[in-house]
Amino acid sequence: MGKIIFTGTGAAPGVPSLSRGWGNCNPNNEKNRRRRIGTYLEIGNQKFLIDTSPDLRAQLLENDIRYVDGVLYTHAHADHIHGIDDLRELNRIIKRPLNVYGTKHTMEQIRTRFSYLIADPLCTEDRCIYKASLAVSEIGFDESLYLGDVKIDVLELTGHLVPSNGYIFNDGEVVYVADCREISEVGLKKIKQKPKVLVLPLTTPNAGYAKISHMGLDKVLEYVNVIKPERAILNHMAAECDYDEISRLTPSNVFVAFDNMVVEY
Numbered sequence: 001m002g003k004i005i006f007t008g009t010g011a012a013p014g015v016p017s018l019s020r021g022w023g024n025c026n027p028n029n030e031k032n033r034r035r036r037i038g039t040y041l042e043i044g045n046q047k048f049l050i051d052t053s054p055d056l057r058a059q060l061l062e063n064d065i066r067y068v069d070g071v072l073y074t075h076a077h078a079d080h081i082h083g084i085d086d087l088r089e090l091n092r093i094i095k096r097p098l099n100v101y102g103t104k105h106t107m108e109q110i111r112t113r114f115s116y117l118i119a120d121p122l123c124t125e126d127r128c129i130y131k132a133s134l135a136v137s138e139i140g141f142d143e144s145l146y147l148g149d150v151k152i153d154v155l156e157l158t159g160h161l162v163p164s165n166g167y168i169f170n171d172g173e174v175v176y177v178a179d180c181r182e183i184s185e186v187g188l189k190k191i192k193q194k195p196k197v198l199v200l201p202l203t204t205p206n207a208g209y210a211k212i213s214h215m216g217l218d219k220v221l222e223y224v225n226v227i228k229p230e231r232a233i234l235n236h237m238a239a240e241c242d243y244d245e246i247s248r249l250t251p252s253n254v255f256v257a258f259d260n261m262v263v264e265y
């Protein structure tokens, strides 16, 4: 039993975007209005954010998210990280540093680019109001992270512009895939049960300009066939992805996410 809120379902430019407007998307369908990527996950006795997009403030406010046990990062691109400063509001609520996790490259980038956010041992309620305060932990590819009653494994991804990874929760109860061209064989082997929910990024249906670093719809559906989840949900969509059109092109166990969509499983 768990819950996922798709707080942001867009690719880096959002939809509509400044340069392309609504693109192929029907502007009359509110499901096509997409913030940059963001996901909230409740699993077992834990609550997580996956990534902190530049739209984080609006995502948390609209979904009334005021507490998480931790933040899991997938990679160091701006659309996945640059709302990090908004985490200070969670610090103000919990009155202590917030645990954030990711692989070595991503955490190094956060430490370098946002050094002022790293947890201050003097982070008391008064000091915490000035900045986010993060307790940063690296997760290795070969180790499992146990948080509360949840087991988390890193899902190895390849072919993105920077090292990226997904996450496997409880050996596959939920599988979250981030930007990549391929899921590695090693990663696929870590999925030991039929996922209740598989989240996959669809940046553009034909990969198009994004194909040097992302999967197209054919590849995404190939992985749905390989992993065989109860249901797959597509997020991280650019203006090429009209909600109704992509829904038509996908089988009945594949759903197109929209901002603030809630999935209970």
Ligand SMILES: [Zn+2]
Pocket: 075, 077, 160, 179
């Ligand atoms: Zn990216």
